[in-house]
Amino acid sequence: MPVDFRIAHALGQISPAQTQKIISTLVSFRNRSTLSSMVKGLPPGTGVTAAADWIYSQFQAISAQCGNCLEVHRDTFTQAPGTGPHARITQPTTLTDVYAVLRGTDPGQAARMLLVTGHYDSRNSSNFNTTDPAPGANDDASGVAVSLECARVLSKLRFPATLVFVAVAGEEQGLYGSRHLAQEARQQGWHLEGVLNNDIVGGNRTPGDKFQDEHAVRVYSEPVPADATPEQIRRILMLGYDSDSPSRELARAITEVARTYTGAPATSSEPIVSGLAPVLEFRTDRFLRGGDHESFNEQGFAAVRFSEWREDFNHQHQNVRMEDGVQYGDLLKFVDFNYVARVARLNAATMAVLADAPPEPVHVIYPFPKVFVFNNSLNDTSISWQPAPGTPADTRYMIVWRPTAAPNWTRAISAEKAREIISWAGKDATYTVTLPISKDNVIFGVMAVDPQGHRSPAVVPWPGR
Ligand SMILES: [Zn+2]
Numbered sequence: 001m002p003v004d005f006r007i008a009h010a011l012g013q014i015s016p017a018q019t020q021k022i023i024s025t026l027v028s029f030r031n032r033s034t035l036s037s038m039v040k041g042l043p044p045g046t047g048v049t050a051a052a053d054w055i056y057s058q059f060q061a062i063s064a065q066c067g068n069c070l071e072v073h074r075d076t077f078t079q080a081p082g083t084g085p086h087a088r089i090t091q092p093t094t095l096t097d098v099y100a101v102l103r104g105t106d107p108g109q110a111a112r113m114l115l116v117t118g119h120y121d122s123r124n125s126s127n128f129n130t131t132d133p134a135p136g137a138n139d140d141a142s143g144v145a146v147s148l149e150c151a152r153v154l155s156k157l158r159f160p161a162t163l164v165f166v167a168v169a170g171e172e173q174g175l176y177g178s179r180h181l182a183q184e185a186r187q188q189g190w191h192l193e194g195v196l197n198n199d200i201v202g203g204n205r206t207p208g209d210k211f212q213d214e215h216a217v218r219v220y221s222e223p224v225p226a227d228a229t230p231e232q233i234r235r236i237l238m239l240g241y242d243s244d245s246p247s248r249e250l251a252r253a254i255t256e257v258a259r260t261y262t263g264a265p266a267t268s269s270e271p272i273v274s275g276l277a278p279v280l281e282f283r284t285d286r287f288l289r290g291g292d293h294e295s296f297n298e299q300g301f302a303a304v305r306f307s308e309w310r311e312d313f314n315h316q317h318q319n320v321r322m323e324d325g326v327q328y329g330d331l332l333k334f335v336d337f338n339y340v341a342r343v344a345r346l347n348a349a350t351m352a353v354l355a356d357a358p359p360e361p362v363h364v365i366y367p368f369p370k371v372f373v374f375n376n377s378l379n380d381t382s383i384s385w386q387p388a389p390g391t392p393a394d395t396r397y398m399i400v401w402r403p404t405a406a407p408n409w410t411r412a413i414s415a416e417k418a419r420e421i422i423s424w425a426g427k428d429a430t431y432t433v434t435l436p437i438s439k440d441n442v443i444f445g446v447m448a449v450d451p452q453g454h455r456s457p458a459v460v461p462w463p464g465r
Helices: 005-012 016-027 034-038 048-064 137-154 176-187 230-239 246-261 293-298 337-356 415-421
Strands: 070-079 093-102 112-119 162-168 191-198 216-221 277-281 303-308 321-323 326-328 362-367 381-386 396-403 411-414 423-425 431-435 442-449 462-464
Touching (some): 005 246, 005 337, 016 048, 016 337, 034 093, 048 093, 048 162, 070 176, 093 176, 112 176, 112 337, 137 162, 162 337, 191 293, 191 337, 216 337, 246 303, 293 303, 381 442, 396 415, 396 431, 415 431
Parallel strands (some): 112 191, 191 303
Antiparallel strands (some): 070 093, 362 381, 381 431, 396 411, 423 431
């Protein structure tokens, strides 16, 4: 994928100093426990509601810089208590999600949305402690810094599709804020094409830790859609599509973006996403743990999680204290602001590329005859697809494939080239390409590409007519 210098220039404006400012301000609210919204008489400038007010004001300030280009929202609701002995919300509790929307400029594509999120609530050793410090510098002021930085630099550009910049609460009690937003999105028919959840992207640097990798970020994606029915799961397993959920194709698209925007291109001195490689993790989240992307997965949306390479659990969900010479607590001093900025650049690049790219093709199928015939034509592969509604007329398509055991796409050919090789029929807005490669041996995908080379995530074909 070629570099888009307009995007590269925006990425160059993401600054470690700005991420430091955001994270230290969030830490200054002392304890951002979601439960603090119900505590009366908190000192001014402390607690989760003050933090929500500040994030809201930041989105407004960003919007003021771009001619009020953002719609800034504050979605406050009452969360009912959880059930069971381990409930972490035990009384009706006020929660606030804060988000800003940069509407797409193409009426045919503005319904398409890309969303970046982090959670602004924090906690210390006890879920119910709303008074002792819970700085949450890494978990997850770092993720909120990514959302705010993406909003700041991308709001200076315009995209055909819509971008949404989010900070949610209630993560530490059970993903309540993200679940509420994801359910609203589903009910309101948001066409969310990709959700990027950043949680613990501070690049923790504990003195003496030799195992942190400041040039790697883990990207988690579900193998099979969380909302798949048993019958759908049966078909996914039958076809060997247990590593091709839309979330996983989104994760693969992130590696494509990183390949293009990692390191400065020869023709520009702009620093871009230099020195950060996404490491695809083929599981929904870290072992036995979860995050806000799962709320979106549950509602049928493609969503992934970014996390630093190596977490330090002395600095998560801990009261700030010294014990046997060890510092506990999620403190500002352990955050690597350069790392947060790199993660923010990769997020911003992904949002920009996917928002510029045409919509993914639809009705992507292996067209099967009514009667299945065994002959040598089965060694060839035909793939058909249609442009999604609103697709610009100058959209082109790319066929990608990989061996079934390969994690990422290994080969690609433009659909027009494929036409020269074998056959092509592009009539009535249905495209068909036939390639001399057996679908028994590889997994295929189809991407939509615009004239500048921005590519959609791949869509795998299903048997159909
Ligand atoms: Zn977190």
